[in-house]
Amino acid sequence: MSDTSGKPAPTLAIEVRDLHKSFDGQPALRGVDLVVPEGTTCVLMGVSGSGKSVLMKHIMGLIRPDRGTVLVEGQEVARMDESELDQMRRKQGILFQANALFDSLNVFDNVAFPLRERTQMSEVEIRETVNKTLAKVGLSHATERFPGELSGGMQKRVGFARATILQPKILLYDDPTAGLDPLTTAAVNEIIVTGKQQLGATSIVITPDVASAFGMADNLALMHEGRIVESGPPAAFRESQHPAVKAFLRNWLARRSQNRPPQG
Numbered sequence: 001m002s003d004t005s006g007k008p009a010p011t012l013a014i015e016v017r018d019l020h021k022s023f024d025g026q027p028a029l030r031g032v033d034l035v036v037p038e039g040t041t042c043v044l045m046g047v048s049g050s051g052k053s054v055l056m057k058h059i060m061g062l063i064r065p066d067r068g069t070v071l072v073e074g075q076e077v078a079r080m081d082e083s084e085l086d087q088m089r090r091k092q093g094i095l096f097q098a099n100a101l102f103d104s105l106n107v108f109d110n111v112a113f114p115l116r117e118r119t120q121m122s123e124v125e126i127r128e129t130v131n132k133t134l135a136k137v138g139l140s141h142a143t144e145r146f147p148g149e150l151s152g153g154m155q156k157r158v159g160f161a162r163a164t165i166l167q168p169k170i171l172l173y174d175d176p177t178a179g180l181d182p183l184t185t186a187a188v189n190e191i192i193v194t195g196k197q198q199l200g201a202t203s204i205v206i207t208p209d210v211a212s213a214f215g216m217a218d219n220l221a222l223m224h225e226g227r228i229v230e231s232g233p234p235a236a237f238r239e240s241q242h243p244a245v246k247a248f249l250r251n252w253l254a255r256r257s258q259n260r261p262p263q264g
């Protein structure tokens with residue numbers, strides 16, 4: 001990429017080059033290229049089965065590529081040994097569709113878990129850190145409750161608090177609002193934006209919620225049949241002439257107008 005503005009090139013938190021992956025001879029990724037500059041939010045969109053989750057799992061080091069490279073903070077994921085992978089994952093906060101909270105632990109202990117597992121902090125320090133984190137997501141009143149006693153949105157906030165308590169530099173969200181009502185969805189989207197502002201983290205967000213995507217993204221990317229066919233800031237993305245982008249946005253607008261409640 002050439003930059004004629006004279007600005008230094010941004011540091012890339014994540015860099016994916018020509019990534020290929022097949023399962024049983026069926027290609028899932030067909031040459032993905034994606035760069036995510038440090039401190040920015042990239043929203044990944046695309047129809048079901050286009051390869052979004054498989055791409056994200058490569059970034060987490062859960063899947064090995066057939067071909068191509070994934071660099072996280074300049075280090076090639078496929079070349080990391082177990083301890084390097086472990087180190088990388090400490091820097092990643094991961095929020096999936098399912099919250100994966102521990103049902104038998106209360107909110108406080110769920111959020112404290114990474115600190116107890118991964119750090120040498122004393123219980124006093126842990127208490128202070130957890131309470132501060134829970135206050136940020138508006139859950140100070142719920143520390144003693146168990147996941148089964150929380151609403152979906154509260155569970156998400158606990159999940160977010162736990163995923164971010166080690167202050168990760170990279171946040172990965174795979175469809176974090178799936179199955180949530182509109183109000184809770186809005187609350188989760190708010191959390192994602194807060195995560196960026198409070199942690200200065202680099203984020204990749206997979207979401208089918210196009211309106212929110214436009215609101216939170218520094219860059220939008222569309223996956224189509226195992227490739228990223230377009231990426232760029234929201235204003236440029238909206239104007240894309242790529243047929244897959246046009247079809248995707250047209251489809252979204254049509255669905256949106258069908259779902260809109262009658263005016264007046």
Ligand SMILES: Nc1ncnc2c1ncn2[C@@H]1O[C@H](COP(=O)(O)OP(=O)(O)OP(=O)(O)O)[C@@H](O)[C@H]1O
Binds near residue numbers: 023027048049051052
């Ligand atoms: N572990 C696996 N084994 C075999 N095939 C897989 C595996 N994981 C994904 N695939 C296939 O790879 C393709 C891409 O899947 P992926 O989960 O990335 O889609 P997606 O874009 O995340 O879709 P969705 O929006 O529904 O979550 C699909 O055809 C899927 O069936």
Ligand SMILES: [Mg+2]
Binds near residue numbers: 052053
């Ligand atoms: Mg998926």
